[in-house]
Amino acid sequence: MSASHPIVLALDFDGVVCDGLREYFQTAWRAYCHIWQPDxxxxxxxxxxxxxRLRPVVETGWEMPILIRALVLGIEERKIFQNWVTIAAQIIxxxxxxxxxxxxIVDDIRDxxxxxxxxxxxGEHRFYPGVIERLREELASSTDxxxxxxxxxxxxxxxxQQQGITLTDQQIYGKEVKRPKYQILKELNAEYGEKTSIWFVEDRLKxxxxxxxxxxxxxxxxxxADWGYNTIADQQSILDDDRIHLLSLEQFTQDFATWVPQQTK
Incomplete structure (x- = not known):
C-alpha cells in the first residue's frame, strides 16, 4: 500500500477519538451493583x-462489569491480562x-x-488532545x-454532537450493526472499490x-493508536510488522505524510 493519504479514513471511537475510562468505570460499577448487589x-x-489499567482486555461492553467482578474476587491483574477470555467465561x-x-443491563444503565x-x-468523557480538530479538518476535506x-x-x-460534529448514520458503524470490523471494511471496499486507499486507526491490536x-x-x-487502550507489549510486538503501523497522537494530528515516514522517501 503506497498511497500518501487515504480516500477513506476509518476510526475506532473509544481509545482513538474519545477517552471514556471514567464513564466506563462508573457504568461498569453500577452494572456490577445491579447484578451482584453488594452490601x-x-x-x-x-x-x-x-x-x-486492565481496560485493554475489554473488547465489548458486557465484559466491563465482569472485569469488576474479577477484581472484586481478587484475581490478580497479571492473570487477567494473560487469561481474560477464560476468566470472563468462567464468571459468566x-x-x-x-x-x-x-x-x-449495561446499555440500560447508560440510557x-x-x-x-x-x-x-x-462530563465523564474527554476527547484526546487535537483529535476533534483533526476530525473536523478531514470532514471538511475530500477524505471520507x-x-x-x-x-x-x-x-x-x-x-x-457535544463537540459540534454531526455525522450521518452512514458514517457511524456502531455495535448495533452486529458485524465485525473487518466485515465493515470489506463493505467499504465493495462500495468504494478494492483499489481505494482506506486507512483504519484502531487501539485494539487483536x-x-x-x-x-x-x-x-x-x-x-x-x-x-499508541494513546489508546493497549499495552507497551502490544506496541513493541508490531515494530517490525509490515502491515500494522504504530501511530502516536502527535502523528495523528499532523499531515498524513508523517504517519508512515518511510513513504515520503
Missing amino acids: DLTPIEDLAPKFY IEDALDAASVSA QWIATDLDSWL CVIISTKEGRFIKQLL TLEAVKKQQGLENVMLFL
Whole structure:
C-alpha cells in the first residue's frame, strides 16, 4: 500500500477519538451493583485504577462489569491480562449469566444515566488532545470519514454532537450493526472499490490482526493508536510488522505524510 493519504479514513471511537475510562468505570460499577448487589455500593479506593489499567482486555461492553467482578474476587491483574477470555467465561458460567443480558443491563444503565443527567454523563468523557480538530479538518476535506466502533452508535452521536460534529448514520458503524470490523471494511471496499486507499486507526491490536488476516483487505492500511487502550507489549510486538503501523497522537494530528515516514522517501 503506497498511497500518501487515504480516500477513506476509518476510526475506532473509544481509545482513538474519545477517552471514556471514567464513564466506563462508573457504568461498569453500577452494572456490577445491579447484578451482584453488594452490601457496600461504594467501590473500594484502588478498584478504579486497576480497572483503568486492565481496560485493554475489554473488547465489548458486557465484559466491563465482569472485569469488576474479577477484581472484586481478587484475581490478580497479571492473570487477567494473560487469561481474560477464560476468566470472563468462567464468571459468566459460575453466576448463571450470559453476555446478551449483561450487555442489556449495561446499555440500560447508560440510557437511564443519559436520560436523567446528560451533562454528568457527557462530563465523564474527554476527547484526546487535537483529535476533534483533526476530525473536523478531514470532514471538511475530500477524505471520507467513518467511525467503526463496538460502542452504540447513538452514544457516539451524542458525544460528537457535544463537540459540534454531526455525522450521518452512514458514517457511524456502531455495535448495533452486529458485524465485525473487518466485515465493515470489506463493505467499504465493495462500495468504494478494492483499489481505494482506506486507512483504519484502531487501539485494539487483536482487531487489527483480524483485519490483517482477511483476504481482500490488502489495500487497507492499519494503524495502532499508541494513546489508546493497549499495552507497551502490544506496541513493541508490531515494530517490525509490515502491515500494522504504530501511530502516536502527535502523528495523528499532523499531515498524513508523517504517519508512515518511510513513504515520503
